[in-house]
Amino acid sequence: MSSDKMGRLAGKVAIITGGSSGVGRATCRRFAQEGAFVIVADINLDGAKMVAQELAGQGMAVHLDVASEEAWLYALNLAVDHGGKLDIVCNIAGVGKVGTIEELDLNDWQRMIAVNLTGTMLGCKLGLATILQSGGRGAIVNMNSIAGLAGMADIAGYGASKGGVTMLTKAMALHCCQKGYPVRCVSIHPTYIDxxxxxxxxxxxxxxxxxxxxxxxxxxxxxxxATPEDVANAVLFAASDEAAMISGSSILVDGAQLAGLYNPG
Ligand SMILES: NC(=O)c1ccc[n+]([C@@H]2O[C@H](COP(=O)([O-])OP(=O)(O)OC[C@H]3O[C@@H](n4cnc5c(N)ncnc54)[C@H](O)[C@@H]3O)[C@@H](O)[C@H]2O)c1
Structure with a gap:
């Protein structure tokens, strides 16, 4: 890892799940621009390798199914082996399927819970242990959604998985404060992203x-x-030391969608 690079994340080591596409890919690029060494983690290893290649020596790819504890342990070890420590975990991998409560298929439900909620829980729990053991200090940023704060009839299962992430984030933030751990936990709630x-x-x-x-x-x-870059900028802020006083919070990236009743006039 080269640590002489300047930037808002200079000297930081981050693992970013879902790094091969969409918001995860935009976040990998943004973090590397700001000086972080980035572990691009995704179930799609080819895609992760392509993103890591773009990062010009500031990143590497790893295969990770976020729903697997074993896979997380492997990826986190790799991050510390190559980065020397771990400071930031971004739980961005996610899956979504449209459906009301009446339309919800059990397999789809189980997959959304496994990836979005269990995957994020494993990233928080094992990521925290790794940050502490490796002497890092920093942040865990969980990708959420407006659906994790407000009910949306046509994405019942997805909303339930993201609502769980909202509360997990708060519980973890408070726990770190109680223990005096130098780790913050924040969730990001975007509206629709292209x-x-x-x-x-x-x-x-x-x-x-x-x-x-x-x-x-x-x-x-x-x-x-929203664009993936709109959301990556919020993740960058939440993960950086600029957000030192922000933990347990839900940061909206929603173009005022949840601000109140909207009348376009
Ligand atoms: N697109 C939207 O409208 C929107 C809105 C709000 C929040 N989000 C959230 O943003 C995050 C990123 O989604 P996106 O919009 O970039 O979609 P995307 O489909 O482009 O990216 C999702 C990534 O997660 C990876 N992934 C899926 N299952 C995985 C697993 N088990 N283990 C590891 N990686 C896995 C995929 O390979 C892919 O790279 C998700 O958490 C999603 O819920 C998306």
Whole structure:
């Protein structure tokens, strides 16, 4: 790891799950620009390798299924072996399937809980232990959603998995304070983001992807959906020492969507 690079994360070592695409990929790029050494972790190893290659010596790829404890232990060991310590865990990997409570399929439910909630729990628990053991100090940032704060009828299972992450984040933040651990825990709650996950869920809707994107943008007071970079910038802030007083918080990246009742006029 080269630590002579300047930036808002200079000298920090971070593991970023879901790093091969969408928000995770944008976050890997942003972290490396700001001087971090980045472990790009994803179930899609080829994709993770391509992202790590872009980071020009400031990153490496690892295969990680976030729902597996064994896989987490392997990836975290690798991070410390190559980075010398661990400061930041970004739990960004996620899966989503549209469906109301009546439409919810048990297999889809179990997958969303396994990846979004259990995967994040393992990243928090094992990531914290690794940060402490390796002498690092820093932050765990959990990728959440507006659906982890407000009920959304058509994504019942996804919302339930993200609501669990909201409370897990708060419990962990308080625990670290009680113990005097130098680790913060924050969750980030974006609105719709233009990534593969949205594409996948909107592909079959009448009117097509582009039309549906416009419709979704019109629901958001700021007038558009988020880009992966909008969200990566919030993750960067939450993970950096600039956020030293922020823990247990839910940071909204929602274009004012949850600010209140919106009348476009
Ligand atoms: N796209 C949206 O509209 C939106 C909105 C709010 C929050 N989010 C959240 O943002 C995060 C990133 O999603 P995205 O929009 O970039 O989607 P994406 O599909 O582009 O990225 C998800 C990534 O997670 C990886 N992944 C899936 N299962 C995994 C597993 N078991 N182990 C390791 N990696 C796994 C995928 O390979 C992929 O690289 C997710 O947590 C998602 O819930 C997305």
């Amino acid at each position: 990534t593969g996950m949205l594409d996948h869920n909107l592909m079959n809707t009448a009117g097509g992807y582009e039309e549906r994107l416009q419709e979704l943008g019109a629901l958001i007071p700021i007038g558009r959906i």
